[in-house]
Amino acid sequence: MIAGQADMALVAEAENGEQALSAFRAHQPDITLMDVRMPTMGGIDAITAIRAEFPAARIIVLTTYEGDAQALRAIKAGAAGYLLKSMLRKELVETIRSVHAGRRRIAADIASELAEHVADDELTVRERDVLALVAVGNANKEVAARMGISEETVKTHMKNVLTKLGARDRTHAVVVALKRGIIDI
Amino acid sequence: MIAGQADMALVAEAENGEQALSAFRAHQPDITLMDVRMPTMGGIDAITAIRAEFPAARIIVLTTYEGDAQALRAIKAGAAGYLLKSMLRKELVETIRSVHAGRRRIAADIASELAEHVADDELTVRERDVLALVAVGNANKEVAARMGISEETVKTHMKNVLTKLGARDRTHAVVVALKRGIIDI
DNA sequence: AGGCCGCTCCCTCTTTCGGGGGATGCCGCC
């Protein structure tokens, strides 16, 4: 599709983050389209690595819906664009031209979700760790044992998680966190 | 990509299930590629509708990972192939030729997942209803009120759900059901 | 007609959750 545009050329393709990095070194493309879900090295890490070596790199994330937290991570890593695979071809080429011209382009759905949560506190590392263990069926006591902390501390973390995510109980909290891309299973 | 194959031609495209059905009527293609996530009419319903009118229709589902339950529904609806969007182009064209020749083709990952769960009891309608309400943070008592049944019945359904899904608690059950495509949020 | 299955309801009892409260030590930032 890209090769079909008069003003574009497809110079390289990669199957994972490491290949992406070495392909970037070899070709130094004007624009890079990046998937976030890749084996061996995720897209976010690949963006970070590429931008560390080439701060001017213009990277557009192209992915299926993964939640606002995922998008936020990509943008913080230096992505200049964020698109969903469900979008039309026209939007893709427009975004490529737009980013090439130096602008940022975040898909409207993602942008509005990001906006919804800008005021929210993000979960801390420990809170995410606790929630991830809760998601796979661990009781507070089991989470405590696995993390080497007291059950009381786990309860404190969970209380914070419920408040921050606006969840009604632990089950709801896990669902919200999965939808928003805060935790992965 | 398809138009680039010597033995293939792209005859129509649709944005939702209804368009897919009328486009099918108009063109009656040898092979149909179907996404499951579409607005207004889902892919599964579209497959059912098309196969009701054209029992010989050969439909390949092409989707992102949605769990084995989703795939099972598609196959029961009459899909002849099931592929993941993450797969390589080569596999896609091979599958198209294969299905055109009358064979069935289910992606290996999906096939092994389906195989894992063939022996399992599926959830009943009520069990899924209960679980869906639990997923959004309802306590048993609230689920009971919403469904117009007693809390004891809700507990019975949840007991069955935990057993059937092999889950450790309600939170785990929801995560398993989401992963397997048994419920959607 | 009998049996299976899904849906419904009931009881008991222990464990776990979740909402309050408060407190302490550490670390980085201004």
Next chain:
DNA sequence: GGCGGCATCCCCCGAAAGAGGGAGCGGCCT
């Protein structure tokens, strides 16, 4: 050097959850 954020731990307590049981009823298939 103080202040905020994070992580840790503690107490109380009512309400849920979940693991046991058992049981009736209606529909569907054989």
